[in-house]
Amino acid sequence: MNNKTNNALRQDLSMFAATALVIGMVIGSGIFMKPGKVILAAGDSTMALAAWTLGGIITIAAGLTIAELGAQIPKTGGLYAYLDEVYGKMWGYLFGWVQTLIYGPATTGALGLYFATLLLPFFNLPESWKLPVAVITVAFLGGVNAMGTRYGGFIQSVSTLAKLIPIVLIAVFGLWKGNGQIIGMSSGIAGAAGMGAAVLATLWAYDGWINVSFVAGEMKNPDRELPRSIIIGLTVVIVAYLAVNMALLHLLPASEIALLGNLAAGTAAGLLFGEMGGRLISVGILISVFGALNGYILTGARVPYAMAQNGLLPGSKLLGSAHSKSGAPANTLILGIILTTIMMTLGDPDRLTDMAMFIIWVFYVLAFVAVFILRKRNPAAKRPYSVPGYPVVPVIAILGSVFIAFSMLVNSPGDALYALGITLAGIPVYMIMHKK
Numbered sequence: 395m396n397n398k399t400n401n402a403l404r405q406d407l408s409m410f411a412a413t414a415l416v417i418g419m420v421i422g423s424g425i426f427m428k429p430g431k432v433i434l435a436a437g438d439s440t441m442a443l444a445a446w447t448l449g450g451i452i453t454i455a456a457g458l459t460i461a462e463l464g465a466q467i468p469k470t471g472g473l474y475a476y477l478d479e480v481y482g483k484m485w486g487y488l489f490g491w492v493q494t495l496i497y498g499p500a501t502t503g504a505l506g507l508y509f510a511t512l513l514l515p516f517f518n519l520p521e522s523w524k525l526p527v528a529v530i531t532v533a534f535l536g537g538v539n540a541m542g543t544r545y546g547g548f549i550q551s552v553s554t555l556a557k558l559i560p561i562v563l564i565a566v567f568g569l570w571k572g573n574g575q576i577i578g579m580s581s582g583i584a585g586a587a588g589m590g591a592a593v594l595a596t597l598w599a600y601d602g603w604i605n606v607s608f609v610a611g612e613m614k615n616p617d618r619e620l621p622r623s624i625i626i627g628l629t630v631v632i633v634a635y636l637a638v639n640m641a642l643l644h645l646l647p648a649s650e651i652a653l654l655g656n657l658a659a660g661t662a663a664g665l666l667f668g669e670m671g672g673r674l675i676s677v678g679i680l681i682s683v684f685g686a687l688n689g690y691i692l693t694g695a696r697v698p699y700a701m702a703q704n705g706l707l708p709g710s711k712l713l714g715s716a717h718s719k720s721g722a723p724a725n726t727l728i729l730g731i732i733l734t735t736i737m738m739t740l741g742d743p744d745r746l747t748d749m750a751m752f753i754i755w756v757f758y759v760l761a762f763v764a765v766f767i768l769r770k771r772n773p774a775a776k777r778p779y780s781v782p783g784y785p786v787v788p789v790i791a792i793l794g795s796v797f798i799a800f801s802m803l804v805n806s807p808g809d810a811l812y813a814l815g816i817t818l819a820g821i822p823v824y825m826i827m828h829k830k
Contacts, residue, residue: 409619416457416603416627421557422686424599425635426679427508429642430655431744435592439579439648445589446639449596450632452794457603457624458781459762459788465620465779466768473604473761474697480764484824489757490701491820496813498694498730500750501601503737505687506532507746511656512680516673529735531684535691536731540724549688557682560675561634564659567666568641576640582649590801591748597755597798598747599635603628604758620779656743695730699723706827745809752802753813759795762788 429442436442463476474493478486506528514523538549603624642651642662651658659679664672701707702714713725737746765781765788781787802810 408614409623412619412623413627413630416623417630419602419689420600420628420631421561421634421682422599422602422689423505423508423683424596424601425561425638426659426682427656427743428595428599429639430651430653430658431595432592432639433581433648434583434652435587435595436589437581439575439643440577441589442592442648443576443636443639445592446596446635447632448589448794449593449600450628450635452593452791452798453597453600453603454625454628455787455791455794456758456762457628458621458783459765459791460604460758461620461624462765462777462779462781463761463768466775466777473757474700476761476764477757480767481760483828484821485760487701487706487824487828488817488820490697490706491823492753492757492813492817493694494698494701494707494729495733495816495820497750497754498690498697499733499737500746502532502687502690502694502730502734503528504598504743504746504750505683505690506734507738507743508656509680509683509687511743512660512676512683515657515660516676525738528738531687532691532734532738533731535684535688536727539688539692539695540722540727549685552681552685556678557685560659560663560678560682561638563675564662564666565634565637565641568645568662569637571666572641572644574644574647576643579643579648581652582647583652587805588801590797591805593794594748594751594798594802595744596635597751600628600631601751601754621782691727691730695723695726698729699726702726705830706824708823708827710827741809745806748802748806749809749813752799752810753817755795755798756814756817759792759799762791762795 432445433439433442436445460473460476464472467476467479474486474490476486477489507524509531510524510527513519513527514521519527535549638659642658645662645665646654646658654661660672660676663675663679666672667675698707698713699716702710702712704710705714707713713723713729715725716723740746766785768775799810
């Protein structure tokens with residue numbers, strides 16, 4: 395007889411499926427958009443490759459640490475639920491507030507601007523069209539997702555396959571046909587921002603890893619398969635990212651990659667496959683960015699929707715209602731489009747991604763520390779999964795996060811303080827809403 399209730403999640407997610415989930419969620423726009431920024435910040439190709447490796451190691455340590463929270467607190471909401479459980483309702487609320495007002499709009503805005511940057515050359519459109527094209531693209535995808543999850547899900551499925559094609563082709567043929575020097579090539583630009591800024595840039599490419607911890611309760615053997623899926627999945631991603639970066643350096647001088655910025659991958663594709671082949675690869679890159687943008691819009695609207703349903707946002711009655719026909723959170727999708735448009739007018743996409751990564755990793759530090767708090771609070775509790783290498787692995791995640799946050803404060807204090815200011819503004823709002 396089955397003792398599980400009807401509401402229990404089925405534990406039938408295999409390790410292969412979980413590993414594919416990690417790879418699919420992490421690989422998006424970053425590998426195509428960030429190589430130039432990383433080289434620029436690191437100063438030379440050797441330090442740039444080291445930054446990609448270090449970013450991957452920090453991400454693996456973070457993923458393995460968060461997975462223990464996911465196994466111990468099997469609640470819907472991920473980090474929102476973990477912070478609420480360990481630190482109290484205000485901290486969970488602040489994470490949701492940041493997700494709604496900074497992280498979601500900043501990441502969506504950056505992807506919209508990246509997409510526009512890559513699209514303009516296809517139609518020989520002037521640079522002045524970048525913001526309008528980005529706004530139209532975000533509004534279009536917001537409208538598609540407002541029609542129902544199945545439409546946004548279809549775009550996501552198609553783009554997931556498409557994103558792997560340009561990565562494999564550029565990596566394989568670039569390493570095969572290129573003859574440039576990979577190690578020790580200078581960016582050619584004085585005044586490098588340093589490793590902190592370089593690693594922060596790579597973390598945008600590794601973003602998305604946290605979501606695999608949400609499915610720990612649906613895995614057959616989470617104590618064994620969850621850490622393996624995270625390690626294998628992120629290792630594959632690290633290898634793919636390093637291969638693409640080495641392929642780019644094999645084809646283009648480091649100084650040219652730094653100057654080309656977001657267009658480096660497309661330029662390399664043109665060198666490898668000719669004008670027509672390069673355009674086809676660039677289409678694949680566009681689809682990958684388009685799919686990543688759709689994914690952030692689809693998932694990002696769920697956070698303010700859940701908060702509004704609990705009466706924790708101004709205008710909760712309006713924001714917490716779903717569309718009568720599509721069942722989608724249409725009002726929070728509209729809110730997201732408005733906030734994203736505001737973000738896109740504030741600065742370039744690299745600023746937006748740095749801001750988003752900075753503030754989200756500040757909250758990750760709280761989550762990593764929560765592992766120690768829970769172990770001390772409940773020493774005899776049975777854990778379906780324990781982070782391997784405890785306490786070294788969580789400490790690596792914490793130190794890496796602190797290093798990233800400190801580097802952002804030093805290199806871009808204005809953006810960091812802006813993000814922190816919006817975060818702290820959530821405290822009086824929480825008090826008012828909680829009182830109501």
